[in-house]
């Protein structure tokens with residue numbers, strides 16, 4: 668049995684559960700339970716606050732966990748980084764009031780910074796030889812400068828909207844973060860095997876994100892040009908059509924390229940372009 672720690676509620680909860688569900692792991696969706704067994708796999712889910720996940724994985728209460736890289740770095744527990752999951756993307760940045768003049772990191776010498784991530788920031792300032800006072804606060808970090816508590820903040824930024832609405836401007840990006848799968852360092856071979864199967868499923872799902880399946884009919888004399896327009900994982904599948912002068916080409920493309928590639932294909936005489944969603948990409 669593999670116990671996986673997930674955030675009980677919050678920004679990572681839904682996508683973490685979706686990843687398990689898409690991996691074919693059925694989990695009872697009772698919100699009040701701390702521990703939920705899968706009905707069809709040797710997996711149980713332990714719901715925790717994200718702050719507690721690195722510790723739970725490090726001491727073996729859970730064998731693996733899904734948590735933001737920022738929490739892993741802040742807590743400092745020795746866990747193995749198994750896989751980057753591509754969601755919950757954000758950055759940890761230093762921000763100062765908009766009306767302040769900023770040239771470089773020396774700005775922070777002798778200043779006070781509010782943050783919920785004191786360990787990451789202490790390490791950063793130490794490496795950069797900046798002498799700055801760090802005020803640890805649990806939440807609403809962004810209001811600290813406006814109430815005169817600190818000169819600046821160090822916090823998670825995603826769209827940047829929170830900074831703007833609090834009259835702050837981002838001046839230094841200290842680390843990038845995303846949700847990661849972390850593991851306990853002393854797992855049995857049997858558990859490692861179950862986890863590597865889980866990672867294989869996660870990979871197949873994550874790889875297919877942002878990709879589409881394209882089917883297009885091409886006149887045979889244009890196949891070479893179409894191959895240049897549609898490079899693919901190996902090479903596109905080509906199937907003859909009933910009309911001997913035409914072939915169907917199937918391949919995978921990036922979602923952002925759909926319109927540009929479709930227009931290029933149309934311009935060389937391609938017809939009947941179908942774009943389909945992709946669920947999993949197993950290589």
Ligand code: PRT
Pocket residue numbers: 674675676677678679715716717718734735736737738755756757822823824825826827828829830844845846
């Ligand atoms: O209750 P629990 O302790 O489990 O949850 P939490 O409140 O500590 O964390 P939660 O659910 O807010 O975030 C979980 C994780 O999501 C974080 O540790 C990050 O890894 C990741 N993440 C991704 C974010 C954001 N994006 C994010 N934008 N976490 C927080 N924010 C907040 C940020 O603190 C700031 O207040 O959103 C605001 C900034 O957003 P923008 O878009 O305005 O820049």
Ligand code: ZN
Pocket residue numbers: 716717718
């Ligand atoms: Zn938290």
